[in-house]
Each structure stands twice: as C-alpha cells, then as structure tokens.
Amino acid sequence: AYYVCAFSYAKGSQPDVVHGYIFSFLVVAGNLLMNEVCNFVAHAVGFQHNDYAEVFYTLLYLGACTINVVADLWITAVVTYRQAAGMHMPTADGVPLTDLSLHELFESFAMQKALGLQTWKYNFPPSFLFPFILEPLVTLVIMRHLMKLLVRSHSELTDRQCEKALAIMAPMNMARYGDVILNVTLSTLCLFFPAGFFLKMFVALALSHLYLIVLDTYRVLRCVPSFCYSSHVIDRCAQLLLGVPCGFILLAVVVKSNCASGQEAMSGMFCVRDRNLILRMCAAFIIHLLLYGLAHWAVVAVCERCWSSSHEKAVQSFAEVAAKTPSSWFTANPVHCLRSHFMHGHSPPCVYNRPGYEHLLRANPAIACYFEEKVQLVEDKEGGNEETALKGISSPETEEVDKKMR
Numbered sequence: 001a002y003y004v005c006a007f008s009y010a011k012g013s014q015p016d017v018v019h020g021y022i023f024s025f026l027v028v029a030g031n032l033l034m035n036e037v038c039n040f041v042a043h044a045v046g047f048q049h050n051d052y053a054e055v056f057y058t059l060l061y062l063g064a065c066t067i068n069v070v071a072d073l074w075i076t077a078v079v080t081y082r083q084a085a086g087m088h089m090p091t092a093d094g095v096p097l098t099d100l101s102l103h104e105l106f107e108s109f110a111m112q113k114a115l116g117l118q119t120w121k122y123n124f125p126p127s128f129l130f131p132f133i134l135e136p137l138v139t140l141v142i143m144r145h146l147m148k149l150l151v152r153s154h155s156e157l158t159d160r161q162c163e164k165a166l167a168i169m170a171p172m173n174m175a176r177y178g179d180v181i182l183n184v185t186l187s188t189l190c191l192f193f194p195a196g197f198f199l200k201m202f203v204a205l206a207l208s209h210l211y212l213i214v215l216d217t218y219r220v221l222r223c224v225p226s227f228c229y230s231s232h233v234i235d236r237c238a239q240l241l242l243g244v245p246c247g248f249i250l251l252a253v254v255v256k257s258n259c260a261s262g263q264e265a266m267s268g269m270f271c272v273r274d275r276n277l278i279l280r281m282c283a284a285f286i287i288h289l290l291l292y293g294l295a296h297w298a299v300v301a302v303c304e305r306c307w308s309s310s311h312e313k314a315v316q317s318f319a320e321v322a323a324k325t326p327s328s329w330f331t332a333n334p335v336h337c338l339r340s341h342f343m344h345g346h347s348p349p350c351v352y353n354r355p356g357y358e359h360l361l362r363a364n365p366a367i368a369c370y371f372e373e374k375v376q377l378v379e380d381k382e383g384g385n386e387e388t389a390l391k392g393i394s395s396p397e398t399e400e401v402d403k404k405m406r
Contacts, residue, residue: 020121027072027126028134034064035175051229054174055237061178062241069186072122080114081105103274109194116193120201123186128208131179132215139170140223170219172227177238180209185245191252225355236300243292247285254284322370326358330368340367 042057084097089110091097097105105111147165151157157165187205190197259271272280314321322328330336331353340350348362350369363372 023121024126024130027122028130030068030072031065031127031131032134034061034068038064039173039175049230051231051233054229054234058174058178058181058234058237058241061175062182062244065178065182066185069122073119073189076115076118076122080111080118083114084110101274103277112193116190116197119186119189119193120197123183123189123201124204124208127186128183128204129211132208132212136170136215136219140168140219143169168223168225170223172220172224174229174234176212176216177234177241179212181238181241181245183209184242185248188245188248188252191249192255239300240293240296243289243296246292247288250284250288251281254281318368319365319370322368323363324371326361326371327353328368328371331361331371 038057038060042053042060045053045056047053047056081097089097091100091108091110097108097110100108144166151162151165183205187201190201255277257270258277330340330350334352337350337352340346344367346364346367348364348369350364350367351361353361358371359373361369361371361373363370
C-alpha cells in the first residue's frame with residue numbers, strides 16, 4: 001500500500017496490472033486476518049452461550065473491517081489526488097485541482113470519477129468475491145488433501161488423531177452476517193459518486209451473494225457436522241446493524257442534495273460547506289440510527305405479539321421423541337454417561353452422543369435411553385447380504401470402537 005501510494009503519476013503514468021493485484025491481495029488478506037483474529041477473541045472471552053459469542057464476533061469483525069475500509073479509502077483518496085496533480089487535471093472552469101478546497105476537491109468530477117473507480121476496484125472482486133472463493137479452497141480442498149497426505153504417511157498416528165485430522169475444517173458460525181452487512185455497506189459507498197457505477201456495483205453484489213448462497217448451502221448440508229442456536233439474538237443484532245448501510249444511503253442523499261437547487265447564490269439552508277455539511281451529515285446519521293433502532297424494537301415486538309402462536313402441548317411422549325432423536329438430556333450429558341457406565345453399571349450403559357457417532361448408541365428403556373439405529377439387510381453386488389445401518393455402513397473401525405464403548 002505504501003508503494004502504491006508513493007507511485008509518481010507525473011505525465012499521466014499509471015500503475016501496471018501488478019499493482020492492482022497487490023491492492024486486491026491486501027484487501028483480501030486484511031479481511032481474512034480480521035476474521036480469524038475476531039473469531040479467536042470472541043471465543044476466548046468465555047461467553048456462556050455460543051449465540052452471544054457469535055454476536056460479539058460479528059460486532060468485532062464489522063468494527064475492525066470498518067477501520068480497515070477507512071484506512072484503505074484514505075489511501076485511495078491520497079492516490080487519486082496525486083494522480084490528478086501529476087496529470088495537471090483541471091476542473092470544467094479550468095481551475096487546477098491543486099488550487100481547490102477540500103470540499104470543492106471532493107465535488108469535482110475528476111475526483112468523483114476517480115474515487116468511484118477506486119471504490120469499485122476495492123469492492124469487486126476483492127471484497128465481494130475473492131474471499132469466498134478462497135474460503136472453500138483453503139478449508140475444504142487444500143487442508144483436507146494435506147491431511148490425507150499426512151495421515152497416510154505417518155503410521156504412528158493413533159485412530160483418534162487420524163479421525164481429527166480428516167475432519168472437515170469448516171465449523172458452522174455466523175460470520176456470514178458480518179460478511180453480508182459489510183458488503184452491503186461497501187456497495188452503498190458508490191451512491192456518493194457518479195451514477196455510472198450504480199448498476200454494475202449492485203449487479204456484482206447480487207451475483208456474488210448468489211454464489212455465496214450456493215456455497216453456504218453446500219457447506220451446511222455436506223460439511224458441517226451439526227450446529228444449534230437456541231435464540232434469535234444473532235439475527236436481531238444483524239437486523240440492527242443493517243441500520244448502518246441504510247444510514248449511508250441517507251448520507252448520500254444529504255450530500256447529493258446539498259446545493260442542488262440550481263440557485264445562483266451558493267448559500268442558504270440547503271447549501272452549506274465544509275464543517276456545516278459534516279455536522280449536518282453526523283446529525284442525520286445519529287438521528288437515523290436512533291429512529292431505526294426504536295422502530296426495529298417497537299415493530300418487532302408488536303409483530304411477535306400479534307403473530308406468535310400459543311404454545312401447544314405435545315402429544316408425543318418422551319419415549320417416542322427420544323426413539324427418533326439421538327440427542328436427549330441423558331445422551332448429551334457426559335457426566336451422566338460416566339455415572340451410568342462406571343457407577344451404576346448399566347448394561348448397555350448410556351452412551352454420550354457425538355455428531356457422526358449415533359450408531360454407537362444403544363437402547364435401554366430402563367435408563368430412559370430409547371434411540372438405536374436399526375440394522376437392515378442389504379444385498380450386495382454378488383447377491384449376498386450385508387448388515388447396513390440406516391445412517392451408514394458398518395466398517396471394521398466402527399465395530400472396534402463399538403466394542404470399546406460397550
């Protein structure tokens with residue numbers, strides 16, 4: 001970034017393609033670094049529930065990326081000004097850009113076009129697409145291939161170590177809330193610049209998020225073992241954070257409507273400059289956030305009371321539900337499972353349920369354990385019969401683990 005900022009734009013010279021790729025790499029690397037750091041901090045705090053850890057992570061991630069965006073846009077502004085100064089670019093009235101005030105410099109068409117172009121380069125593809133292409137390649141393809149090579153090359157690894165190494169390294173989290181809100185916020189920045197960037201900016205945003213929906217659908221259905229969020233606190237937090245891009249739209253309206261009435265005297269209540277315009281923008285943004293939060297709290301509360309259905313008493317017994325659901329109060333309690341096995345000596349004991357190991361559970365109605373995968377006979381290609389569980393084929397490894405658990 002320092003090298004790009006220090007580039008000389010004299011005589012209309014432009015950075016080559018390599019500089020553009022360096023800038024894209026910096027944006028992607030910065031966002032990914034903030035993602036990992038915020039995720040580590042949020043889960044290291046020690047929240048009692050995972051939902052609140054995800055909320056804290058989303059707030060941290062958006063805050064960190066906002067600082068990153070401000071820093072990158074500042075570099076963009078400096079680069080744009082140096083480019084215009086190096087090319088001796090004048091305004092429509094023939095005044096050099098170097099002789100304009102900060103407000104006049106921002107409103108000049110040359111600066112507006114350059115800032116809009118740099119914002120477009122910052123958003124697509126570095127922010128909208130590249131991180132979501134690298135994510136499955138790194139977490140699903142490359143890491144799994146490396147773990148396969150590691151496991152098959154080291155015979156000293158235990159069964160448990162091999163199992164952990166070959167596990168999917170894509171746990172479910174609510175990082176998508178932060179990614180989507182950040183991309184929407186970045187896309188609203190084009191509203192401050194010429195209208196020629198509007199269409200391609202929002203088309204790129206829509207297509208990138210369409211790919212993101214496909215990616216997350218595959219990840220949830222094929223890669224994530226299981227997840228549970230017991231409340232809607234993350235969704236409520238994300239809805240509140242959507243007030244930020246909406247506030248940016250309001251700020252764009254304030255900026256574009258300033259001095260837009262065409263009057264000769266550039267003064268009055270609807271035409272302010274410099275500090276007064278900044279104060280007006282800050283006041284509009286703060287008032288918008290307050291009204292948005294109040295409306296969100298009031299409207300959602302009213303809708304919940306109007307459309308929430310009354311609780312209906314379940315007609316199924318605990319035994320009927322537990323026979324279809326592997327995780328219950330007993331099988332999800334590791335202390336109870338240890339007591340069942342070592343203190344009470346139940347036969348079969350209550351087995352602790354882990355995602356992917358449901359075939360190890362054994363039914364014992366005497367201790368309120370009702371779930372057990374039924375085994376059915378399936379004909380193989382040679383006409384014989386093989387014992388196959390409803391959720392997976394029995395293998396020598398699972399049989400050995402099953403014997404140990406028994």
